[in-house]
Amino acid sequence: MKPAPFKYVVPDTVDEVLALQAEHEDEAKVLAGGQSLVALMNFRMAQPSVLIDLNGLTSLSGIENGGPVIEIKALTRQLEVERSATMTALPIVAEALRHVAHVAIRARGTFGGNIAHADPASELPALMLALEAEMVATGPDGERVIPAADFFKGYFTTSLEPTEILTSVRIPTKQPGAWAFMELARRHGDFALAGVATLLDVEDGRCRSARIALFGVADTPVRATEAEAFLVGKDPVGEVLEEAARITAEALNPSSDIHAPGAYRKKLSSVLVKRAVTAALNRGDMG
Amino acid sequence: MSVQETSTDAQDDLVVQVRVNGESRRGFAEPRTLLSDFLRHELGLTGTHVGCEHGVCGACTVLIDGEPVRSCLMFAVQAGGKEIETVEGLAKGAEMHPIQQAFQENHALQCAFCTPGFLMTVSALLDTNPDPSEDEIREYLSGNVCRCTGYVGIVAAVQSAAKKLRDQGGTADER
Numbered sequence: 001m002k003p004a005p006f007k008y009v010v011p012d013t014v015d016e017v018l019a020l021q022a023e024h025e026d027e028a029k030v031l032a033g034g035q036s037l038v039a040l041m042n043f044r045m046a047q048p049s050v051l052i053d054l055n056g057l058t059s060l061s062g063i064e065n066g067g068p069v070i071e072i073k074a075l076t077r078q079l080e081v082e083r084s085a086t087m088t089a090l091p092i093v094a095e096a097l098r099h100v101a102h103v104a105i106r107a108r109g110t111f112g113g114n115i116a117h118a119d120p121a122s123e124l125p126a127l128m129l130a131l132e133a134e135m136v137a138t139g140p141d142g143e144r145v146i147p148a149a150d151f152f153k154g155y156f157t158t159s160l161e162p163t164e165i166l167t168s169v170r171i172p173t174k175q176p177g178a179w180a181f182m183e184l185a186r187r188h189g190d191f192a193l194a195g196v197a198t199l200l201d202v203e204d205g206r207c208r209s210a211r212i213a214l215f216g217v218a219d220t221p222v223r224a225t226e227a228e229a230f231l232v233g234k235d236p237v238g239e240v241l242e243e244a245a246r247i248t249a250e251a252l253n254p255s256s257d258i259h260a261p262g263a264y265r266k267k268l269s270s271v272l273v274k275r276a277v278t279a280a281l282n283r284g285d286m287g
Numbered sequence: 288m289s290v291q292e293t294s295t296d297a298q299d300d301l302v303v304q305v306r307v308n309g310e311s312r313r314g315f316a317e318p319r320t321l322l323s324d325f326l327r328h329e330l331g332l333t334g335t336h337v338g339c340e341h342g343v344c345g346a347c348t349v350l351i352d353g354e355p356v357r358s359c360l361m362f363a364v365q366a367g368g369k370e371i372e373t374v375e376g377l378a379k380g381a382e383m384h385p386i387q388q389a390f391q392e393n394h395a396l397q398c399a400f401c402t403p404g405f406l407m408t409v410s411a412l413l414d415t416n417p418d419p420s421e422d423e424i425r426e427y428l429s430g431n432v433c434r435c436t437g438y439v440g441i442v443a444a445v446q447s448a449a450k451k452l453r454d455q456g457g458t459a460d461e462r
Contacts, residue, residue: 008291008318008364016288038360039341042321051318055365079354102430104408105342107354108361188429
């Protein structure tokens with residue numbers, strides 16, 4: 001099980017990456033952490049004739065706290081984000097990262113690569129939806145900012161143009177106070193059968209706003225918009241929460257695969273919403 | 288920018304220079320040569336085992352600049368200039384590393400195919416966390432698959448190794 005031959009290029013600048021992408025189009029693949037791509041290449045499910053290794057681009061790594069937003073450069077390793085003191089301002093991020101595969105994968109896997117790969121069962125795309133983050137794409141015409149809600153288009157498909165790369169992610173630091181991140185996987189570190197990221201703004205026992213993002217239940221991560229709207233103005237416990245969980249599941253039509261039937265994933269989404277909202281309320285402020 | 292073509296002609300292979308277990312080593316690699324294969328076939332370091340070759344089993348885990356990584360999910364050319372630690376670097380001559388001793392004493396291996404990956408992962412764990420709880424051990428080792436032991440002996444070995452290293456007052460690296 002070895003990759004097919006390819007031409008290997010290590011650019012020093014983003015402009016060089018863009019020029020190579022323009023030149024080779026579909027023949028080229030960009031290599032970030034490689035924790036999905038190299039596995040696919042080992043199976044020869046991916047056989048790019050040109051491999052553009054981004055790991056020489058030090059300008060694409062690092063975390064910047066810009067006050068209202070924290071900007072995570074695309075090539076920052078997942079483990080670095082998980083351990084970052086800056087990210088303690090948004091503890092849901094480290095919590096979500098602990099569900100991404102295993103330490104040895106996160107040591108190499110990149111934050112942006114996970115998002116650009118857009119696996120619908122992956123944690124970070126759903127987290128980006130829940131946090132209402134923005135993706136920064138760089139292409140021949142410069143930077144383009146894409147809200148997370150417009151970024152994920154289908155299985156492994158994003159709104160990135162073939163001529164663009166994802167260069168950073170901007171996460172607003174002002175977030176609802178109560179949060180929880182949960183998933184159910186057959187084995188720890190596996191892709192989830194279903195998972196949820198929730199952020200709630202609760203005052204005097206009433207939900208002022210609610211965000212519920214699910215993964216593993218559709219061809220993209222999805223927001224449970226009907227359930228979110230239902231929760232506003234209500235105390236999200238007991239029968240109200242039961243109803244929100246029911247509304248969440250009703251809006252979903254997950255497909256079946258070798259790991260679980262669609263009906264099971266649907267049921268699981270309602271169970272996870274109940275557990276996550278309850279956990280968020282019990283945890284209190286995210287500080 | 289550097290551009291390299293993979294070729295079937297060995298003369299066009301790239302020279303890869305790395306530091307492995309504190310020694311400077313060099314060898315040839317096609318761009319598509321996985322780091323795991325480079326270590327085994329080019330440098331003769333067959334202690335690193337190759338199991339699933341798609342990042343799931345953890346047998347090929349080595350440390351790169353101190354962090355555990357899957358050597359089957361990296362190309363050898365990407366490791367150029369990096370500090371690599373493999374299982375061969377643990378023992379000092381005939382004297383086993385405390386982690387290896389603990390694995391032996393606690394029956395933390397049977398067929399031993401997974402053991403090099405476990406040893407390197409445990410080495411990284413104990414470097415960052417000298418006194419891990421059982422939950423922390425199980426969480427950290429969740430990316431390494433053992434089909435023989437049922438993990439009970441492995442967890443006991445990690446606890447024992449942690450104690451040995453604490454008693455010595457050194458880290459897993461600097462004993």
